[in-house]
Amino acid sequence: MDWFREQGSALVGFSGGVDSTYLAAVALDALGAGSVLAVIGRSASYPEVQWENAIALAHRIGLPLLEVVTDEMNDPRYAANPSNRCYFCKSELWTRLIPVARERGLAVIVDGTNADDIGGHRPGRQAASEREVRSPLAELGFGKDEIRRLSRARGLPSWSQPASPCLSSRIPYGTAITAERLARVERAEAALRRVGVTGDLRVRDHDDLARIEMPAESLAGWIDPDRAVVLAVAVREAGFARVSLDLRGFRSGSLNILGGVATP
Amino acid sequence: MSAGGGAALGHALLARGIRASVEARGSLAVLLPLSDPEAFADAAVRDQVLALAREHGFTHVAVELLGAPRVSGTNAP
Numbered sequence: 366m367d368w369f370r371e372q373g374s375a376l377v378g379f380s381g382g383v384d385s386t387y388l389a390a391v392a393l394d395a396l397g398a399g400s401v402l403a404v405i406g407r408s409a410s411y412p413e414v415q416w417e418n419a420i421a422l423a424h425r426i427g428l429p430l431l432e433v434v435t436d437e438m439n440d441p442r443y444a445a446n447p448s449n450r451c452y453f454c455k456s457e458l459w460t461r462l463i464p465v466a467r468e469r470g471l472a473v474i475v476d477g478t479n480a481d482d483i484g485g486h487r488p489g490r491q492a493a494s495e496r497e498v499r500s501p502l503a504e505l506g507f508g509k510d511e512i513r514r515l516s517r518a519r520g521l522p523s524w525s526q527p528a529s530p531c532l533s534s535r536i537p538y539g540t541a542i543t544a545e546r547l548a549r550v551e552r553a554e555a556a557l558r559r560v561g562v563t564g565d566l567r568v569r570d571h572d573d574l575a576r577i578e579m580p581a582e583s584l585a586g587w588i589d590p591d592r593a594v595v596l597a598v599a600v601r602e603a604g605f606a607r608v609s610l611d612l613r614g615f616r617s618g619s620l621n622i623l624g625g626v627a628t629p
Numbered sequence: 630m631s632a633g634g635g636a637a638l639g640h641a642l643l644a645r646g647i648r649a650s651v652e653a654r655g656s657l658a659v660l661l662p663l664s665d666p667e668a669f670a671d672a673a674v675r676d677q678v679l680a681l682a683r684e685h686g687f688t689h690v691a692v693e694l695l696g697a698p699r700v701s702g703t704n705a706p
Contacts, residue, residue: 571654571657574654574659574693576657576689576691577691581672584669584670584672584675585670585671585672586670588666588667588669588670588692589667589670590666590667593666593694593695594694596694597694597695607693608693608694609659609691609692609693609694610691610692610694611689611690611691612660612669612675612678612679612690612691612692613675613679613689613690619689622688622689623655623656623657623688623689629683629688
């Protein structure tokens with residue numbers, strides 16, 4: 366609260382995820398609705414279900430909200446899907462949000478990066494720091510577990526929701542990102558939710574083959590032949606020819622390991 | 630990872646009673662079960678498979694889900 370009061374006003378990069386929702390709620394409490402603006406950057410890589418969730422969350426807590434369409438898909442440096450892809454996406458986002466903050470006289474732009482996000486393979490951080498976007502949760506040492514605990518204490522429904530990074534994180538580095546490919550992943554994950562998969566879920570796109578990552582503790586139940594068919598049909602109907610289930614289960618940054626930019 | 634690495638992993642799995650053919654896709658091993666796929670429901674079996682795969686240079690292992698016909702015309706966009 367004090368951090369935001371010192372700034373006076375803020376534009377919050379808002380995704381509806383655990384971190385940015387908590388950050389926006391604190392900013393709102395500290396500054397009031399007249400001095401806070403949450404902004405959603407919308408593109409094909411932002412899941413529809415997450416967009417709907419973000420809108421609902423903003424309305425629920427009375428958060429002033431603006432949507433800005435971003436166009437990273439038309440940046441060939443992004444679409445080629447290099448291992449620093451996130452740099453180009455975040456560069457596009459912050460480049461569009463800086464004028465919004467200026468026009469509205471908002472003193473600072475903040476994002477939901479938390480203390481656990483520091484380190485590791487995070488090229489998007491560079492884009493933020495180059496544009497003086499601040500990360501108060503990280504600066505003040507708030508990690509994910511604490512943010513979940515504090516979100517719960519505030520009554521934010523986001524406290525228990527799984528992490529939901531952009532859809533491009535399902536595409537191995539070096540494989541071109543297209544709107545069609547992202548839509549196929551989104552359909553597959555939505556279909557898996559409908560048949561009852563819960564918790565962390567990713568459908569990794571290996572061209573003709575989908576590789577499902579779900580919580581390791583859920584694997585035994587879904588390997589049962591009758592239930593495995595349900596998974597296979599759901600994902601095939603989304604557009605994949607072949608479907609597989611990762612035997613280790615969900616791993617954050619799984620494709621960083623596969624792409625050789627992180628260690629197993 | 631080469632197809633040879635996949636074959637070697639397949640042999641190593643067979644030596645432990647797990648019958649599966651292995652398709653190597655870089656450092657991803659895709660297992661096509663040749664017998665009871667329910668064996669992979671056992672966490673101890675999965676751990677054993679993952680350890681063997683690591684020994685053969687794979688970072689990821691997935692088992693293909695069969696049991697329903699493949700949808701035709703659904704290749705990569």
